[in-house]
Amino acid sequence: MLDYADELRVGVVELDNGTVVADAGVEAKGGLGAGIYLARLCMADLADIQPTPIEIDGITIPGVQVATDHPAISCMASQCAMWQVKAGNYFAMGSGPARILARKTKELYDALEFEEYSDVGVLFLESDTLPDEAAADKIAEACGIDPADLRLAVAPTDSVAGLVQVSARVVETGLHKLFTLGFDVRTIRNGWGRAPIAPVVGKATRCMGASNDAIIYGGETYYTVEYEPFDELLGYVKAIPSDTSRDYGAPFYKTFKECGFDFFKVDHHVFAPAKVVVNDLRSRRTLVAGRLNPQVLKESFGFEVANREG
């Protein structure tokens, strides 16, 4: 990413402690290219991530296609935004391989029975502010590495690159839902998916809503698993799609607003792909669950017809 900073419209700053920070959307103007690099970084480069056209009720927009042959590691151990970085006034959600070094969260890595050590760390921060030295120091310390060996990338929720990397979480969202249901995600061999990229629809909270909707109403996934017994798997697969949630059916922002912008009041079962196909290598059967919802997507993305006659 740093090698292609100009092409990607990414700004690069070195802090006094040696931490290198790549800005993909705070002051810089990163786009689709920068967003795809952020997504690769979040997935520890263990995924193939490409732009792909997606049609929503006759309107074609760019989306992302994600394929990973290491879903438990790339999605859960790395991409999942489970590190709440706080340092003084600085706050950001952290994702990427440096989470493994800091074991954020410990419960997850214990469940995955996964650990890995490294002298260098890479973390993506979803934030509208660049981290200062104090934040970088704190992150490096949690990772047990020298601040000069830390690389950070940053993009706000309401930036183009920031929205791209959220849609690239389409495969991860399915794993995360399964994980919270108690499923052993290490039995998932391959993950594939695609989701449209939300446009910038407003300030951070609105963009967060639209990018969630990209997955909740537009995300399509395909997993291969090795699981036994089959009946148990069937129960899990039925439970994955977003439409199993009581909060399914309206744009996320609307639901969030009705909950008084309190995350804990939202039914977390809604954070899931719209559609899921699971090919089980044990039973050699293939289950299909969920459905796309282009109508809610169109409402969430705020498409306005602007034809001359219109």
Place this chain on the structure above:
Amino acid sequence: MLDYADELRVGVVELDNGTVVADAGVEAKGGLGAGIYLARLCMADLADIQPTPIEIDGITIPGVQVATDHPAISCMASQCAMWQVKAGNYFAMGSGPARILARKTKELYDALEFEEYSDVGVLFLESDTLPDEAAADKIAEACGIDPADLRLAVAPTDSVAGLVQVSARVVETGLHKLFTLGFDVRTIRNGWGRAPIAPVVGKATRCMGASNDAIIYGGETYYTVEYEPFDELLGYVKAIPSDTSRDYGAPFYKTFKECGFDFFKVDHHVFAPAKVVVNDLRSRRTLVAGRLNPQVLKESFGFEVANREG
């Protein structure tokens, strides 16, 4: 491109003045791969260009997907075929980064407030003839570089590679339309699009028609802009799609023929993508204009059903 000449079926000739000429379709038999390299070259390698399936009324053919985070530079300053190269009997339309050195056209670069200097130059020539030394000398002179530092690539309008690189102009066509309407294209942050690749349907003029139709009736685009005021933007977006033209509705070749093959009699507003989506980062609104027209595409591409029963 030169490194992969054999794989791409591109011929390479060095002229006596040192100019290296890559032939992608005059005597050589370049295909989809060569065409995509031509397109990358035309866009100064500031775009991600990939083959992508496109369905036209139940018939799937290859198309191109283009994404650029430098639309004003890659499309207008580089890809736009605004250099009419003439040297003795040699004539070709020139596109690519060497246009910047020769400031073809000056008005454009003044409007973009863009200039860049280089000791080396790369130009794509749409032509059915390879350039001779005299043509190369003239191009190098206009660029202010040594002929030995000039690289040329050539493909005819009615070659496979030539048709690929036209469809890769889908994002550029929208910028060009906006530019001619007086819009400041530097406010365009990102461009994305796809268009089908026209088959070889006849000699050069017919192929030119079909490849224009690929964009006019099959081109889909998505732009992010930062523009104010919104009402002005709305007016521009309404004016982009090809269907705003009085010459919309028939294959381009037919219109061109009715105009006595006189370009100046064709309504230039027809040179535009079929469909456009614009996400404005200021107002945070998203406008959708235009429509696809698979029926005209099928007529233009000349699909003939050849089923056994048919």
Place this chain on the structure above:
Amino acid sequence: MLDYADELRVGVVELDNGTVVADAGVEAKGGLGAGIYLARLCMADLADIQPTPIEIDGITIPGVQVATDHPAISCMASQCAMWQVKAGNYFAMGSGPARILARKTKELYDALEFEEYSDVGVLFLESDTLPDEAAADKIAEACGIDPADLRLAVAPTDSVAGLVQVSARVVETGLHKLFTLGFDVRTIRNGWGRAPIAPVVGKATRCMGASNDAIIYGGETYYTVEYEPFDELLGYVKAIPSDTSRDYGAPFYKTFKECGFDFFKVDHHVFAPAKVVVNDLRSRRTLVAGRLNPQVLKESFGFEVANREG
């Protein structure tokens, strides 16, 4: 492929005779990535092969998109599985560039008037067993190379990577059908296609059936040819699609079973893409033949709806 063995979940073994064997699915757990590498290897790296979403009656699953500008070489001389490797108890179907060295089969290379020599050889073996030294020795001997200069890759028919590389034969299948009809495949300039990737639906024979169906009922192809006379070409194009076969209409496994699992009783005309578009550069006409059949695909792939209400 060997450089990325860990990322691709491919196992690497060196036999005592120096032959290096890459295991993509026997004991190893290669996925989509490994399958795409196998496909590239089979096509002698003369093709662009990418994952691509494919929709089957509202269900989106991963597929492969294949583009080659050397179809006669990449598909027929290399990818086509025409080498029955037998060594003691070891049996596998061999494909890839090492076939050229061993001239498997001689008739094919005579017809293509193609020969090429190399000190190194690469072969893909579709098999559920890793080859031993005796098998590797025999392959190397047939290629006229040192066993230490031989690289083998292996995947079973009922593995994820194995199923990917079958779907990547979509372009080859059209060439092979034309070849068996007596068509001179050297007149084919470019080949492009896409096909869904079959899920693991059962043991080897069932998976073989489903992966054949991916092409027979879901394969879409596009070829550019230079052929004369046109009427003859028209006859060939009409004959390409799978629906010209008397055995068209049921999942392949069903047909195969009804034939008592005897390959010679199956009508070989069924081994063809579902749909074909041919752009002829001589007549400059474009022929379209065949049809997709999502219903048979759904039956063959065994999709089971697992909605909560369902």
